[in-house]
Amino acid sequence: MRGNSRADEERVAPSEGRRAEAIHSLTETSLDVLVVGGGIVGAGIARDASTRGLRAGLAEQHDFAFGTSSRSSRLLHGGVRYLAQGRLGLVRQASVEKKILHYIAPHLAAPLAFVFPTYRHSDWPLWQLRVGIKIYDVLCRGKNFGKSSSLNREAMLQWSPRLNPNQLTGAVRYFDAFTNDARLVLDTLRSAANNRAIVLNYLRFQDARREGGWWICELEDMLTGQSHVVRARAVVNATGPWADGLPHSRVHLRLTKGIHLLIERSRLPLSDAVVLPAQNRILFAIPWGERVILGTTDTDYKGQIEAARPEPEDIAYLLQVANHLFSEALLSPADIISAWAGVRPLIAHGKSGAPSDISRSHQIRTPEPGWWDVAGGKLTTCRLMAEETVDEIVKWSKDLNELSGKLRPCRTADEPLLPASETDGISGILPPEFNRHLVEHFCANEWAVHLDDVMVRRSGWHYYWRDARQKAEQTAAWMAELLGWSAERRAAESERYARATEGV
Numbered sequence: 001m002r003g004n005s006r007a008d009e010e011r012v013a014p015s016e017g018r019r020a021e022a023i024h025s026l027t028e029t030s031l032d033v034l035v036v037g038g039g040i041v042g043a044g045i046a047r048d049a050s051t052r053g054l055r056a057g058l059a060e061q062h063d064f065a066f067g068t069s070s071r072s073s074r075l076l077h078g079g080v081r082y083l084a085q086g087r088l089g090l091v092r093q094a095s096v097e098k099k100i101l102h103y104i105a106p107h108l109a110a111p112l113a114f115v116f117p118t119y120r121h122s123d124w125p126l127w128q129l130r131v132g133i134k135i136y137d138v139l140c141r142g143k144n145f146g147k148s149s150s151l152n153r154e155a156m157l158q159w160s161p162r163l164n165p166n167q168l169t170g171a172v173r174y175f176d177a178f179t180n181d182a183r184l185v186l187d188t189l190r191s192a193a194n195n196r197a198i199v200l201n202y203l204r205f206q207d208a209r210r211e212g213g214w215w216i217c218e219l220e221d222m223l224t225g226q227s228h229v230v231r232a233r234a235v236v237n238a239t240g241p242w243a244d245g246l247p248h249s250r251v252h253l254r255l256t257k258g259i260h261l262l263i264e265r266s267r268l269p270l271s272d273a274v275v276l277p278a279q280n281r282i283l284f285a286i287p288w289g290e291r292v293i294l295g296t297t298d299t300d301y302k303g304q305i306e307a308a309r310p311e312p313e314d315i316a317y318l319l320q321v322a323n324h325l326f327s328e329a330l331l332s333p334a335d336i337i338s339a340w341a342g343v344r345p346l347i348a349h350g351k352s353g354a355p356s357d358i359s360r361s362h363q364i365r366t367p368e369p370g371w372w373d374v375a376g377g378k379l380t381t382c383r384l385m386a387e388e389t390v391d392e393i394v395k396w397s398k399d400l401n402e403l404s405g406k407l408r409p410c411r412t413a414d415e416p417l418l419p420a421s422e423t424d425g426i427s428g429i430l431p432p433e434f435n436r437h438l439v440e441h442f443c444a445n446e447w448a449v450h451l452d453d454v455m456v457r458r459s460g461w462h463y464y465w466r467d468a469r470q471k472a473e474q475t476a477a478w479m480a481e482l483l484g485w486s487a488e489r490r491a492a493e494s495e496r497y498a499r500a501t502e503g504v
């Protein structure tokens with residue numbers, strides 16, 4: 001991962017005139033709304049605003065989905081865990097949203113069964129879970145991806161003979177969905193751009209001042225070092241874990257770190273995802289093609305956000321929990337293909353307590369006229385967060401008579417994110433085929449500037465393939481041809497990729 005200072009970004013020429021054109025449009029147009037942050041929350045807001053007919057712009061300081069939105073567990077879920085915490089409202093909200101995301105983006109929402117084994121004397125008794133999963137199905141407006149069920153001990157051991165049988169009492173089976181977080185961000189941005197939103201990566205918001213009913217925003221192009229000024233009626237701070245550091249922000253966050261490990265599926269042959277109970281927490285083993293994702297941890301984090309990494313103690317914890325449940329697996333660090341660490345932007349409610357107990361609900365606030373802080377939430381609730389935010393902006397603008405033109409109602413729950421012709425073979429749960437044609441597409445149509453943009457977030461090849469380094473070399477060669485990189489630039493890109501993916 002890169003450091004946070006501008007000096008760390010290589011000074012590179014934009015891949016084509018398209019970026020210059022986009023910057024020109026952004027600075028020449030007076031926007032209805034400028035969204036700061038190109039994670040899932042910012043992307044969702046840009047999509048919602050632009051589909052209603054607002055003139056929307058979005059600025060992301062690094063690459064799109066660089067932050068938490070490419071480092072999650074990739075679940076679209078109501079959250080069985082939150083049920084146990086009595087957070088019924090949150091579970092209902094997220095359960096409805098997971099179905100909406102499945103409707104608008106089926107290529108990025110694969111229904112997935114979860115088996116939750118239960119043990120004597122654990123914090124997760126079978127009877128409680130049996131009741132819980134029935135409520136879970138109902139909260140999904142009775143239309144979950146499949147009907148939940150329960151298994152007795154024998155049935156559970158038949159289903160998975162590798163499971164630790166000691167004190168096993170049975171299991172429940174329920175449904176959620178699996179996504180590809182970075183692709184969800186990128187496809188949401190492509191949808192926004194199809195609706196004329198102007199979206200730019202490597203463009204950092206520096207500061208803003210209010211002048212005659214406008215926000216005059218200073219932005220810095222991280223590729224050239226140039227400064228730009230953008231006028232917007234409204235500004236949305238959607239900067240995730242960075243949200244409390246942005247000028248004008250009134251957000252108070254508590255950051256917690258979570259890591260994931262990727263191993264071969266042959267080492268843990270699972271047909272369904274498995275919930276791994278660990279005291280009052282739960283972890284997951286999630287099948288992903290020929291791999292399994294193990295996650296996650298939840299520990300307070302006070303370091304630099306860009307520097308969050310899977311540390312040896314995080315890795316040891318995940319392996320220990322997995323080895324306890326699948327005692328014959330004997331997983332070790334040598335099994336790890338790749339790993340990632342993300343920082344949760346949780347709302348600090350002034351209380352202490354365990355990280356896992358902090359609410360995952362979201363908050364939308366207006367500390368100054370025309371300024372919105374949007375924070376917290378989950379990948380699963382991103383569409384709803386966007387709808388609620390844009391509703392507020394539209395109401396405020398109408399009250400002030402500051403809206404030009406006629407606006408359409410919110411359509412983000414009804415309209416497909418993208419037509420299938422724009423996603424087939426490009427975007428899905430699994431990484432796409434490794435080929436030059438796709439690299440060309442990512443550079444020409446999906447704003448990829450650097451090698452790690454393609455390897456990590458556009459394609460996911462970095463995480464999935466053991467020979468990712470060789471694939472990165474080939475990708476760098478293709479990008480050099482496509483973008484006219486010099487030998488020095490190509491070497492710098494390989495170095496940047498190595499640095500960005502060190503330890504992940």
Ligand SMILES: Cc1cc2nc3c(=O)[nH]c(=O)nc-3n(C[C@H](O)[C@H](O)[C@H](O)COP(=O)(O)OP(=O)(O)OC[C@H]3O[C@@H](n4cnc5c(N)ncnc54)[C@H](O)[C@@H]3O)c2cc1C
Pocket residue numbers: 036037038039040041042059060061062063064065066067068069070071072073074075076077203204205206238239240241242246256257258259296341342343344345376377378379380381
């Ligand atoms: C370990 C882990 C597992 C998770 N698992 C799940 C899950 O399975 N399901 C689920 O629903 N949710 C999950 N979440 C939560 C979910 O990932 C986050 O809620 C969501 O991704 C946050 O999105 P965001 O857009 O708010 O933040 P981010 O994705 O971090 O986006 C914020 C962006 O703002 C940019 N930015 C910051 N400052 C500036 C600036 N000055 N100018 C321009 N841009 C700026 C950053 O570079 C960043 O890209 C998980 C989170 C973690 C950490």
